[in-house]
Amino acid sequence: MGLLDRLKGRGSSISAPAEPRAVPVSLLGGQDDLEVVGELAYQAVLWRLCGGTVGDRIRCDIVAVLVPEPTNSYDANAIAVQVDGQVVGYLPRATAQEYLPGVKHVMSLRGGYVALRGVIVGGGYYDDGPGRLGVWLEHDPADFGVHPASFARPAPPGHASADGVMRTGFTEAWLTDAEDNSYDLSWFNDLPEADRPAIAKLRELLAADPDPVDRHFQFAELETRLYRSRDLYESALAEYDEACARHDAEMESICEAFMAKWGKVPLLDTYRQMAIRQQKKKDWEACKWWAERGLALYGQRAAREEGVEDLIKRRNRAIVKLDAAVVPKRQVGLESLHTAIVAGTPSGGTPGTADPDAALEVLVCQECNCRFERLRVRGRKPTLCPPCRAAAKA
16 A cells, blocks of 8 residues: 555545544653743733633643654754643753753653643733733653753853853953953952852952952852852852842942943843742742842843743742632643643734722632632623633633
């Protein structure tokens, strides 16, 4: 039988397309966060999956499938994140490269795709408009042969980021060091290789160096060294927290120095890492504070949009965790996990007018009797919660 006969089906004339084939999916557990990026391009899909309307505060439990895309024209290591057969984002490029061998190994062992539990979070209203939705997954890095991430030392001087865009600002500062007498980064090459003596040296530098650019990178290196030493001595994490707090106290002047020299603010990794640290401690108030503090410092001046997006997602997740007692949950994808069909992976409501004195209000759905939260606006109050509204429209 020829290939065309096999595609049509033995002994049949041209007929309706066959039903899509169910693909086995194995659900793995874990407590560590696995970040998803690129959700901005899939906002319509995310709102549809969680059954919400723009402006609703959302926390929607999901099961997501990791789908490698070896033919992806942008990145052969790309791993798409699908919910109910629809792409909602991707693993970050560096994460995908690190995790792809392990994902393929698990797929080979289990004979199907890998699924992880996660959550769609976000929505609500903020000073800059309606909030976007983001996706977080939970996993155990060991399942993929990956060790938990640590802080990385800044890139060696003279080496730009992979995409040629300012990242931490260290390379730009190093390259202009000779032309600018206000700061001197030669201390970087003089640091001891071992962490304990390097930490002592950095503290000496911070006690004497007045320049904000120097101080920013000295604080960043001190934080890296302290976090890396957390298993070597007991007080390292407390010292790390203290260094981050001192760093933050000087950040306004540091950001102004960056703006004066380069007209933009590079990645302020202190805020991302401290937000992550608070997430791991389940201190959602502190997580929210660090994320919002970083966003306030960036303003509209960030050199890298992904740094802003990361903090927005962490802030949104912290807010949802804090509001979890009153926000109803809706699960997507749990019921049909083992018969999920993995589709192809192509890339690719207007809220009411808010009262200036608006506040959140809690309403009761007339259909399911669940409580749900929304921004108080003029006009009729909704009688159905977001999931029931979506079901009524279907």
